[in-house]
Amino acid sequence: MTIYLSPIKFSNVALLKRITEALSHRYSVVPLDVSLELDGVYSKDRGQYYSTQLIAHAIDHANHLDGKLLILVEVDLFIPVFTFVFGEAQLRGPVAIVSVCRLHEEFYTGRTNEELLFERSMKEILHELGHTFGLVHCKSWDCVMHASASVEEIDIKGGGFCEECERKAFH
Numbered sequence: 001m002t003i004y005l006s007p008i009k010f011s012n013v014a015l016l017k018r019i020t021e022a023l024s025h026r027y028s029v030v031p032l033d034v035s036l037e038l039d040g041v042y043s044k045d046r047g048q049y050y051s052t053q054l055i056a057h058a059i060d061h062a063n064h065l066d067g068k069l070l071i072l073v074e075v076d077l078f079i080p081v082f083t084f085v086f087g088e089a090q091l092r093g094p095v096a097i098v099s100v101c102r103l104h105e106e107f108y109t110g111r112t113n114e115e116l117l118f119e120r121s122m123k124e125i126l127h128e129l130g131h132t133f134g135l136v137h138c139k140s141w142d143c144v145m146h147a148s149a150s151v152e153e154i155d156i157k158g159g160g161f162c163e164e165c166e167r168k169a170f171h
Protein backbone atom coordinates (compact mmCIF):
# COMPACT_ATOMS: atom_id res chain seq x y z
CA MET A 1 0.00 0.00 0.00
CA THR A 2 1.31 3.44 -0.95
CA ILE A 3 0.58 6.46 1.23
CA TYR A 4 0.99 9.80 -0.53
CA LEU A 5 1.91 12.15 2.27
CA SER A 6 0.85 15.72 1.74
CA PRO A 7 1.48 18.24 4.53
CA ILE A 8 -0.15 21.63 4.01
CA LYS A 9 1.51 24.63 5.72
CA PHE A 10 3.04 22.19 8.20
CA SER A 11 5.77 23.90 10.22
CA ASN A 12 6.79 21.08 12.58
CA VAL A 13 9.53 19.51 10.43
CA ALA A 14 10.79 17.20 13.20
CA LEU A 15 7.31 15.75 13.75
CA LEU A 16 6.78 15.30 10.01
CA LYS A 17 10.08 13.41 9.77
CA ARG A 18 9.14 11.06 12.63
CA ILE A 19 5.69 10.44 11.14
CA THR A 20 7.21 9.67 7.74
CA GLU A 21 9.69 7.22 9.30
CA ALA A 22 7.03 5.49 11.39
CA LEU A 23 4.63 5.13 8.45
CA SER A 24 7.46 3.76 6.31
CA HIS A 25 7.60 0.68 8.56
CA ARG A 26 4.14 -0.30 7.35
CA TYR A 27 3.62 1.43 4.03
CA SER A 28 5.47 2.80 1.08
CA VAL A 29 5.47 6.55 1.75
CA VAL A 30 5.68 9.03 -1.12
CA PRO A 31 5.74 12.78 -0.45
CA LEU A 32 3.26 14.64 -2.65
CA ASP A 33 2.53 18.34 -2.88
CA VAL A 34 -1.13 18.74 -3.78
CA SER A 35 -1.00 22.53 -3.29
CA LEU A 36 -4.45 22.79 -1.76
CA GLU A 37 -5.55 26.20 -0.53
CA LEU A 38 -6.70 26.19 3.08
CA ASP A 39 -8.14 29.71 2.78
CA GLY A 40 -11.04 28.49 0.65
CA VAL A 41 -12.36 26.19 3.41
CA TYR A 42 -11.94 28.66 6.27
CA SER A 43 -15.03 29.53 8.28
CA LYS A 44 -14.88 33.08 9.62
CA ASP A 45 -17.75 32.38 12.02
CA ARG A 46 -15.95 29.45 13.62
CA GLY A 47 -12.31 30.41 13.13
CA GLN A 48 -11.71 26.87 11.90
CA TYR A 49 -11.31 24.97 8.64
CA TYR A 50 -14.05 22.74 7.18
CA SER A 51 -12.43 19.33 6.77
CA THR A 52 -15.15 17.77 4.58
CA GLN A 53 -14.69 20.56 2.02
CA LEU A 54 -10.92 20.07 2.12
CA ILE A 55 -11.44 16.36 1.42
CA ALA A 56 -13.75 17.24 -1.49
CA HIS A 57 -11.01 19.42 -3.03
CA ALA A 58 -8.38 16.75 -2.37
CA ILE A 59 -10.35 13.96 -4.05
CA ASP A 60 -9.62 15.47 -7.49
CA HIS A 61 -5.92 14.96 -6.77
CA ALA A 62 -6.36 11.53 -5.16
CA ASN A 63 -8.59 9.75 -7.66
CA HIS A 64 -5.76 8.92 -10.05
CA LEU A 65 -3.39 7.71 -7.29
CA ASP A 66 -2.73 4.03 -6.65
CA GLY A 67 -2.86 4.46 -2.89
CA LYS A 68 -4.19 6.78 -0.21
CA LEU A 69 -3.65 10.52 0.05
CA LEU A 70 -2.87 11.54 3.64
CA ILE A 71 -3.16 15.28 4.29
CA LEU A 72 -1.58 16.68 7.44
CA VAL A 73 -2.41 20.14 8.74
CA GLU A 74 -1.76 22.20 11.85
CA VAL A 75 -4.93 24.28 11.60
CA ASP A 76 -8.05 23.46 13.62
CA LEU A 77 -10.61 21.40 11.67
CA PHE A 78 -14.37 21.12 12.05
CA ILE A 79 -17.43 19.51 10.57
CA PRO A 80 -20.69 21.35 11.30
CA VAL A 81 -22.16 18.88 13.84
CA PHE A 82 -19.03 18.89 16.03
CA THR A 83 -17.04 21.53 17.90
CA PHE A 84 -13.92 20.19 16.20
CA VAL A 85 -12.49 17.02 14.64
CA PHE A 86 -9.01 15.50 14.98
CA GLY A 87 -9.36 14.26 11.43
CA GLU A 88 -11.71 12.93 8.82
CA ALA A 89 -11.79 10.27 6.13
CA GLN A 90 -14.43 8.68 3.95
CA LEU A 91 -15.00 4.96 4.32
CA ARG A 92 -12.94 3.24 1.59
CA GLY A 93 -12.26 6.69 0.15
CA PRO A 94 -8.94 7.85 -1.26
CA VAL A 95 -8.30 10.71 1.21
CA ALA A 96 -7.57 10.95 4.93
CA ILE A 97 -6.94 14.22 6.72
CA VAL A 98 -5.49 14.72 10.21
CA SER A 99 -4.90 17.92 12.17
CA VAL A 100 -2.30 17.99 14.93
CA CYS A 101 -3.75 21.26 16.30
CA ARG A 102 -5.53 19.66 19.27
CA LEU A 103 -2.99 16.86 19.67
CA HIS A 104 -0.50 19.30 21.22
CA GLU A 105 -0.31 19.04 24.99
CA GLU A 106 0.23 22.83 25.00
CA PHE A 107 -3.34 23.19 23.79
CA TYR A 108 -4.57 21.84 27.15
CA THR A 109 -1.88 22.35 29.79
CA GLY A 110 0.56 24.83 28.24
CA ARG A 111 3.31 22.21 28.53
CA THR A 112 5.18 20.97 25.47
CA ASN A 113 5.42 17.21 25.05
CA GLU A 114 6.78 16.24 21.64
CA GLU A 115 6.71 12.52 22.46
CA LEU A 116 3.01 12.63 23.33
CA LEU A 117 2.34 14.74 20.22
CA PHE A 118 4.02 12.09 18.07
CA GLU A 119 2.12 9.21 19.71
CA ARG A 120 -1.22 10.99 19.36
CA SER A 121 -0.46 11.95 15.76
CA MET A 122 0.36 8.36 14.79
CA LYS A 123 -2.82 7.05 16.43
CA GLU A 124 -5.04 9.54 14.62
CA ILE A 125 -3.23 9.00 11.32
CA LEU A 126 -3.62 5.21 11.53
CA HIS A 127 -7.24 5.71 12.62
CA GLU A 128 -8.15 7.86 9.61
CA LEU A 129 -6.17 5.64 7.23
CA GLY A 130 -8.09 2.70 8.74
CA HIS A 131 -11.35 4.33 7.57
CA THR A 132 -9.93 4.61 4.04
CA PHE A 133 -9.14 0.87 4.24
CA GLY A 134 -12.82 0.27 5.02
CA LEU A 135 -12.62 -0.06 8.81
CA VAL A 136 -15.40 1.29 11.02
CA HIS A 137 -15.06 2.15 14.71
CA CYS A 138 -13.95 -0.71 16.93
CA LYS A 139 -15.18 -1.45 20.46
CA SER A 140 -11.76 -2.56 21.68
CA TRP A 141 -9.79 0.04 23.64
CA ASP A 142 -6.63 -1.77 22.55
CA CYS A 143 -7.40 -0.84 18.95
CA VAL A 144 -6.52 2.39 17.20
CA MET A 145 -9.93 2.23 15.46
CA HIS A 146 -11.67 3.02 18.76
CA ALA A 147 -13.38 6.41 18.39
CA SER A 148 -11.79 9.31 20.30
CA ALA A 149 -13.66 12.47 21.21
CA SER A 150 -10.84 13.83 23.37
CA VAL A 151 -7.07 13.53 23.76
CA GLU A 152 -7.64 11.55 26.96
CA GLU A 153 -9.42 8.92 24.86
CA ILE A 154 -6.61 8.97 22.30
CA ASP A 155 -4.07 8.43 25.09
CA ILE A 156 -6.01 5.49 26.55
CA LYS A 157 -6.49 3.54 23.33
CA GLY A 158 -3.89 1.27 21.74
CA GLY A 159 -1.57 2.40 18.98
CA GLY A 160 -2.19 -0.40 16.49
CA PHE A 161 -5.02 -2.27 14.80
CA CYS A 162 -6.55 -5.15 16.77
CA GLU A 163 -6.37 -8.60 15.16
CA GLU A 164 -9.88 -8.38 13.79
CA CYS A 165 -9.42 -4.91 12.26
CA GLU A 166 -6.04 -5.92 10.84
CA ARG A 167 -7.66 -8.93 9.18
CA LYS A 168 -10.60 -6.91 7.81
CA ALA A 169 -8.37 -4.17 6.41
CA PHE A 170 -5.65 -6.18 4.78
CA HIS A 171 -7.17 -9.53 3.74
Ligand SMILES: [Zn+2]
Binds near residue numbers: 147
Ligand atom coordinates in the same frame (compact mmCIF):
# COMPACT_ATOMS: atom_id res chain seq x y z
ZN1 LIG B 1 -13.15 7.45 13.16
Ligand SMILES: [Zn+2]
Binds near residue numbers: 139146163165
Ligand atom coordinates in the same frame (compact mmCIF):
# COMPACT_ATOMS: atom_id res chain seq x y z
ZN1 LIG C 1 -10.18 -3.08 16.10
